[in-house]
Amino acid sequence: MVQVGDHVPKIIFDQVSKSYGSVEVLPPFDLTFDDGEFTVLVGPSGCGKSTTLRMLAGLETLTGGEIYFDDKPISKLDPKERDLAMVFQDYALYPHMNIAKNMSFALRLARVSKSEIEEKVQRVAKMLNIAHLLDRKPAELSGGQRQRVAMGRALVRDAGTFLFDEPLSNLDAKLRGKMRAELAEMRDTIDKNMVYVTHDQVEAMTLGDRIVVMSDGFIQQQGTPEELFKRPVNKFVAGFIGSPTMNFLDGELAQEGDAMWVRGDGYALPLDAEMGARLKSAAAKDVTLGLRPSSFTSEGTEGAPIELRVIVSEYLGAQSVLVTRCGAADVLVETQSAAPIRSGIVQTFGVLTGEIMIFDKSTGLRL
């Protein structure tokens, strides 16, 4: 796929900020996209991820700071001078052109020869299974087909950087899963910069080499999917990444002999030695306990015991999610459906203490 001489730049955001009038939507931030990396910007709506992408595309101006491709500042350049291709949420196909014309528009503007255009369009169309649609208009296609055309239009460009602005969010759940898998496959075969914006953490986890979690205009954390899942820096990231979402319980730290405990309404759990040692000196005694639904065992023989009242059991197939209550708080527990648990009873579960996370209650930072 990669052609000789193609250049894939490293992208650097240096103190970039964005304001609309007096409203600052993105305070100055730094961000680096390594060349050839698939980076996902993820966060709830209004977190600034789309604005970041659009500034990179050149569709929005910067209020402050500078974006560099390698060491070349690009913020004053037109979109077309940045060597990038973009897939839009609503596909943004040209309604009056057929699919072949849609896909070749950029090449035709760049005065690429007819035979080369033909060859490129055919190759990409075959790859995306849309070769039979080339002489149709966008209105004659289904949502999924339009999505592929939008991908195809970006791919024929052979640009150094590909931008995706929530490309799957207009598809139904089944099609979204399918396209996600195809994208993941594409990611491995195309060695270009890919920047992908989504609000869906599943998409982020499955597609990203690296994930940048944003909220309220701030970058909360960036790292590999595994880093974000296992070592979130704060409560927001911990709650945003992972499905079902993490349980948060109010608690306080207490020392008993050598061991550290976290206690709260309806529970008392020991911390493992490594974490206990780290938290001994912690100033904050009021904390938030974070427990992933997958950190429970239903046998009770393994891990620290916790008593939970089972309210509802949601059967999902091989797995079930139990909605349980610990004191006044709801706690989600993931269990194997093979060992069914009745609702309405109080049951002792085991907590894998190695997976416990403790957050400072006032700052939300993980301790």
Place this chain on the structure above:
Amino acid sequence: MQSANVNRATPYLFLAPAALVMAVALLYPIGYMIYASFLDWNPSQRIGEAEFVGLRNYINLLGDAAFRESFYVTLKFATVVVSLEMVLGVGLALLLDRNIRGMSVLRTLFILPMMIAPIVVGLMWRYMYHPSVGVFNRTLKSLGLDPIPWLSDGNWAFASVVIADIWQWTPFIFILSLAALQSLPQSAMEAARIDGATGWQQVIYIKLPLMMPVLIVTLLLRLIDAFKVLEVILVLTNGGPGLSTEILSLRISRTASEFRELGEAAAMSNYLLILLVILTFAMFAYNKATEARTARLRKAAEEDV
């Protein structure tokens, strides 16, 4: 059984008053006019006393050089003004389709001419074109240039009425084009920017093709209107000098009031009517065709998921 019949009749019952008004106000005058066009009818006669002459009025008109001249002037006028107005109106819309401060005030100012009564527009321009005290010739004079015979020379008079019409009706095309522009899908324009289209290329390859349905309807509406224009020219030149600005509706009114040939005037009106009906049908046919096309596309898309 009885009540079912009543139920079925109800819609027609409610429609009846409107149908009656339509018949009296629309069909009767048109029928009257068509009938009158077959008569040799002088205003001093009652219609029953007029002599029935069949198609003689129509045939006479075809051989009448003045009528043919007038028909030609009308066609020329409509073509020239509508072409220029389309270019200017769409051009202005493309220029003013942006969000900068004061743009909404500017837009409102632009559409003011359209709101002035045509008679007033005619009077206004007549004073401005006045050979000695009009603003144009005074300006030319102060610049040391020769005055222009705005309304007294045939070619200049035609240009003068064209200018006045453009001044009044460009805004109509402007606001419709602007509305069309602003309803274009924003992301397609952004995609075009990323695909490397310059401002001009965006206009030519994306904006204009997407605006085309609105532009075609606008064009037809303006054409129909331009064929019927009367007041401004009546006030400005009254058709002169010679026949240089005598458009069809002016000739019709003069045939009826000055030459007292009601039958011939009616026949002339019918020629104009036929022309307009053709235009209107062209518009309907275009709408039908686009609708049918959209429906076909939608069907194709639904079948092929």
